[in-house]
Amino acid sequence: MSSYPSYKFAKRVIPPSLRKLRSNLDTGELTKHGYHLNKTDNARHVALKKAIREDGAATATKRLQLIEVWNKRNHPRRAAIARKDRKWVVKTYASSYHRQLVAQRKD
Numbered sequence: 001m002s003s004y005p006s007y008k009f010a011k012r013v014i015p016p017s018l019r020k021l022r023s024n025l026d027t028g029e030l031t032k033h034g035y036h037l038n039k040t041d042n043a044r045h046v047a048l049k050k051a052i053r054e055d056g057a058a059t060a061t062k063r064l065q066l067i068e069v070w071n072k073r074n075h076p077r078r079a080a081i082a083r084k085d086r087k088w089v090v091k092t093y094a095s096s097y098h099r100q101l102v103a104q105r106k107d
Helices: 016-024 041-055 057-071 076-092 094-106
Strands: none
Touching (some): 041 057, 041 076, 057 076
16 A cells, blocks of 8 residues: 655645634725835835824734735735835834734733
């Protein structure tokens, strides 16, 4: 009897936490504020400030992290831009970011 390797690892199940994050990101949540990965740093930061005023720093950070994850294999430059912007949001809006995360954890 010959033994063939199991390919169960290739059939990954998406964890419920990621499914939940994906369902929360609608198309155009950041672009409606003028955010595009091909714009300059200053233009992206202005758009992110608008998004943060509307939704909060933690929500904007999660959206940027999803953009980063979705692009990391096929478009690594785009992922790097999203990562840089995510780090900028956390650094610039640290107090409101952490305050919003604590409030979300209490809910």
